[in-house]
Amino acid sequence: MGKLPDLLTIGDVAARSGVPHTALRFYEEKGLIRAERTGGNQRRYPRAVLRRLAFIRAAQRVGLSLEDIRAALSALPDGRTPTKADWARLSRQWQEELDARIDALHRLRGRLTSCIGCGCLSLKSCALQNPDDELSEYGPGAPKLKPAVEGGI
Amino acid sequence: MGKLPDLLTIGDVAARSGVPHTALRFYEEKGLIRAERTGGNQRRYPRAVLRRLAFIRAAQRVGLSLEDIRAALSALPDGRTPTKADWARLSRQWQEELDARIDALHRLRGRLTSCIGCGCLSLKSCALQNPDDELSEYGPGAPKLKPAVEGGI
DNA sequence: ACTTGACCTCTAGTTAGGTCGAGGTTGCAC
DNA sequence: GTGCAACCTCGACCTAACTAGAGGTCAAGT
Numbered sequence: 001m002g003k004l005p006d007l008l009t010i011g012d013v014a015a016r017s018g019v020p021h022t023a024l025r026f027y028e029e030k031g032l033i034r035a036e037r038t039g040g041n042q043r044r045y046p047r048a049v050l051r052r053l054a055f056i057r058a059a060q061r062v063g064l065s066l067e068d069i070r071a072a073l074s075a076l077p078d079g080r081t082p083t084k085a086d087w088a089r090l091s092r093q094w095q096e097e098l099d100a101r102i103d104a105l106h107r108l109r110g111r112l113t114s115c116i117g118c119g120c121l122s123l124k125s126c127a128l129q130n131p132d133d134e135l136s137e138y139g140p141g142a143p144k145l146k147p148a149v150e151g152g153i
Numbered sequence: 154m155g156k157l158p159d160l161l162t163i164g165d166v167a168a169r170s171g172v173p174h175t176a177l178r179f180y181e182e183k184g185l186i187r188a189e190r191t192g193g194n195q196r197r198y199p200r201a202v203l204r205r206l207a208f209i210r211a212a213q214r215v216g217l218s219l220e221d222i223r224a225a226l227s228a229l230p231d232g233r234t235p236t237k238a239d240w241a242r243l244s245r246q247w248q249e250e251l252d253a254r255i256d257a258l259h260r261l262r263g264r265l266t267s268c269i270g271c272g273c274l275s276l277k278s279c280a281l282q283n284p285d286d287e288l289s290e291y292g293p294g295a296p297k298l299k300p301a302v303e304g305g306i
Numbered sequence: 307a308c309t310t311g312a313c314c315t316c317t318a319g320t321t322a323g324g325t326c327g328a329g330g331t332t333g334c335a336c
Numbered sequence: 337g338t339g340c341a342a343c344c345t346c347g348a349c350c351t352a353a354c355t356a357g358a359g360g361t362c363a364a365g366t
Contacts, residue, residue: 039362
């Protein structure tokens with residue numbers, strides 16, 4: 001375990017990033033990361049991949065899909081180590097994303113609060129009746145959630 | 154379309170809630186909602202189910218799993234219409250949940266901000282190195298995410 | 307040179323959150 | 337009393353994000 005070589009094996013990357021090697025291959029298949037190959041077809045990763053992975057995991061924690069992350073990362077150079085400017089650009093983007101999400105949560109929280117007020121017994125004014133805000137596009141599962149429709153609850 | 158009957162068919166519920174009938178059966182299977190049956194085995198829903206559904210969908214938008222939601226809803230009476238007190242209790246719980254999530258997002262956002270500062274070039278101080286906070290338990294997909302491990306990036 | 311662990315590909319399985327369709331009943335309106 | 341839309345169950349399929357294992361190859365230490 002002396003000096004780090006410039007190119008890491010998949011095992012190295014797994015150990016250092018905490019991402020299972022199976023997931024690393026999966027991410028590669030999905031276009032989130034890349035690796036060179038040795039003559040014997042084994043993967044060799046540049047060290048920059050570790051930062052990429054940290055980013056991917058961080059983004060997942062915020063609830064973004066791998067596809068979203070892939071799209072965002074495609075802005076980063078694949079070959080060279082990203083410059084400060086590259087990362088700054090990305091970070092700015094992410095902050096907007098995060099801000100939007102925080103905002104949406106705040107709004108939902110506000111609705112619940114007003115729901116205590118109405119007791120959810122007077123249907124007319126229940127805030128849950130009009131749930132059309134940002135996160136509605138963001139349902140789990142494969143098929144998109146349809147927004148709640150006409151007529152109220 | 155005169156007065157509403159006291160018991161709704163699955164089609165009624167689907168139309169009024171915006172939740173597809175397939176999903177309604179799915180939710181029933183998962184224990185999120187219930188229905189009486191006619192002599193001929195068709196579902197008949199009490200009107201309270203609509204509120205329950207609105208709640209389920211709202212919770213999903215916040216990113217909670219159906220299992221979490223099921224657990225929370227199990228606090229509500231199944232037969233009778235929930236009282237103001239029932240809902241107030243639930244709402245209070247949810248607010249805490251939401252607050253926690255908002256908090257986690259804020260922290261992540263803060264990390265990114267500091268990351269612009271470090272330019273993500275000086276690895277020593279990159280905030281992404283220590284991503285151990287609340288949402289880490291909250292990865293997508295079936296298997297739990299492992300937390301990032303030793304050694305930094 | 308040989309051994310052995312780390313690596314390769316490929317297929318299949320898992321969980322969550324559903325949808326779709328076949329094949330058969332029900333229930334309401336005329 | 338008959339027509340037909342709406343309902344029923346059940347099993348197959350879907351996407352996302354992975355994991356597990358079989359069967360075979362590579363590379364590094366002795």
